[in-house]
Amino acid sequence: MTAAKVPATPVIAEHRDDWLVCPDCGALQATEPLQQAQQLVCTNCDRVLNFGRGPWLDTTTALAVAALILFIGANAFTFFTLQLGSVTQPATILSGVGALMDREQWILAALVLVTIFLLPMLEVAALLYLLLPYRFNRRLPGQIFVLRWLERVQHWIMQDVFLLGVLVTTVKLGDSATVHLGPGMPLFFLLVGLLQAGYWVMDKQNLWNWLHASNCFSRDPNENLYDCDICKAMVGESIVMERGHCPRCNTRIHTRIPDSLQKTSALILASIVLYIPANLYPIMHYDELATSYNSTIWSGVVDLAANDLWLIAIVVFVASMVVPILKLMMLIFLVWSIQARMTGATRLRFWMYRTTKFIGRWSMVDVYVVTLLTAVVQFGLIGQVEPGAALLPFAAVVVLTMLAAENFDPRLIWDNAAENDPAEARVRTLAQLNTVNLTRE
Ligand SMILES: [Zn+2]
Ligand SMILES: [Zn+2]
Structure with missing residues (x-):
């Protein structure tokens, strides 16, 4: 006996600006366009889901260009020079990496190099690779990959932590020797601030929608929806089970x-x-x-x-x-x-x-x-x-x-x-959300 082949229902892909899945608790909820200084907060877990950003493209591009210049400056100049009697020792961003490599502490050297130099450098390059073409509406190869990488790697960019480390070091040393601050330090200080502000202001959802307009993939309005951790697309359960990957950014999607x-x-x-x-x-x-x-x-x-x-x-x-x-x-x-x-x-x-x-x-x-x-x-x-x-x-x-x-x-x-409490069930379907919207109006 041969099993009859059931044709798969085609995936319905659409653009839904008015719905969003909370990445922390999985609640699907209605959203509204936001004015500057307004916040959208998850009704279930209080997570800030989005906020009004104003003219984010101009701001982020300017910040990214400034960050590039500052990155070069902060690495070219000394951070501080330590003086003990007539002997001096200058320090740049990468001095610590060099010192660890001299002592064959390869793992530590790699960790420091990656978190304070390599990732920030790639972050600046990634921002420019996304933002400049966006201004001219030019799509370039690999932009989806670049934006996905940028979202994934954020926690591991530790320039702000390093900056605190530099401050601790100079105060500690200032107690027993003379510390002369170099131009690298204020440049780095600015760089850290601008890069963080740039990433914060950047409207990631807007960029995703530009790279791939559909953010909702489903076969049936009655199936549960899950969210993509990276691009926040809403993906129906049948597609998650079948493909396992987000149709928009190709990130692995798990129900859990x-x-x-x-x-x-x-x-x-x-x-x-x-x-x-x-x-x-x-x-x-x-x-x-x-x-x-x-x-x-x-x-x-x-x-x-x-x-x-x-x-x-x-x-x-x-x-x-x-x-x-x-x-x-x-x-x-x-x-x-x-x-x-x-x-x-x-x-x-x-x-x-x-x-x-x-x-x-x-x-x-x-x-x-x-x-x-x-x-x-x-x-x-x-x-x-x-x-x-x-x-x-x-x-x-x-x-x-x-x-x-x-x-x-x-x-x-x-x-x-x-x-224990069905009222708190969070995985909702588009059909359920439709009814919520209808009863609201
Ligand atoms: Zn939530
Ligand atoms: Zn995705």
């Missing part, structure tokens, strides 16, 4: 991140294991007149406080000690709450998830401080800094906890709530 809890738990466990050597071993060695001092993360904070550098002590304490522990505790609680099928405190848990994602990268501060110190404090007998055994496990803790947060699927929080 596969094995989210297992992946998150494994990454949390690895972070906890590495957190022990990261705190037990010295993060750097300081040699002065044939005496060697070992500095762990904690003793570094104590030293700063002892020298009355309270503000810097608090910054390092919060970024290096409070943030990793807080992040791990919140992630453990989130995973446990899903496994225990907790139904309450959805908004609190959702806030925890967002906070974990936001604060994670700031722990990299200490890694940047140690690499900068290693680069500039090279005065032989008078004073010399070398990275310690804790630096690599500490950097690994930061990276692994960031990955743990990325692998946690926040929609799981709402799944349990929906089990």
Whole structure:
């Protein structure tokens, strides 16, 4: 007996400006055109979904062009010069990378190079590759890939964290030596501000709609809709099951991140294991007149406080000690709450998830401080800094906890709530939304 072939229903692709799926909780909701300074907030989880941007294209293009010039300037000039007696040591953005490579710390050197130089450089190039052709309505090959990459990589561009690291380093050094600020520092300061502002103002949805007008792909108005994490297209369940990829930007779409809890738990466990050597071993060695001092993360904070550098002590304490522990505790609680099928405190848990994602990268501060110190404090007998055994496990803790947060699927929080309270069910269909709209009018 042969099974009759059922022809697949063609995909209906359309442009829906008036509907949007919340990426954090999966609620499908009606949207409205926004005026400048207006915000659209998810009715279910309070996430800001969009905001009025005004003339974003002019602003972002100007910021991206300025960022290109600043990027060249900030890398060409010195950040600061350290003077001890008659000896001077200049530092540029990449000095720390060079110092790590000299010591054959390849993994750390690569991590610093990628997060403070390579990714920001590619970000500037990507912005220009998208914005300049958009002004002239010229589509170029690979733009969908470029925009997708830009959205994915945002968390890993850590110039702002590096800037904080530079400030901590100069204040720390200013206590015992003379620090002359170079022109690279203010240029870099501006660069960080302009790049962040540029990305923030850029209307990503508008660009996606320009690259591919359809943002809704469905076979049946009664099927559940899921959203693409990257381009925010709404994709019907049948297409998700069949293709697994977003028809607009080709990102993998999951109804839920596969094995989210297992992946998150494994990454949390690895972070906890590495957190022990990261705190037990010295993060750097300081040699002065044939005496060697070992500095762990904690003793570094104590030293700063002892020298009355309270503000810097608090910054390092919060970024290096409070943030990793807080992040791990919140992630453990989130995973446990899903496994225990907790139904309450959805908004609190959702806030925890967002906070974990936001604060994670700031722990990299200490890694940047140690690499900068290693680069500039090279005065032989008078004073010399070398990275310690804790630096690599500490950097690994930061990276692994960031990955743990990325692998946690926040929609799981709402799944349990929906089990007990059908009114909170969030995965809605276009047909249901139509009725909502009708009853509103
Ligand atoms: Zn939401
Ligand atoms: Zn997509």
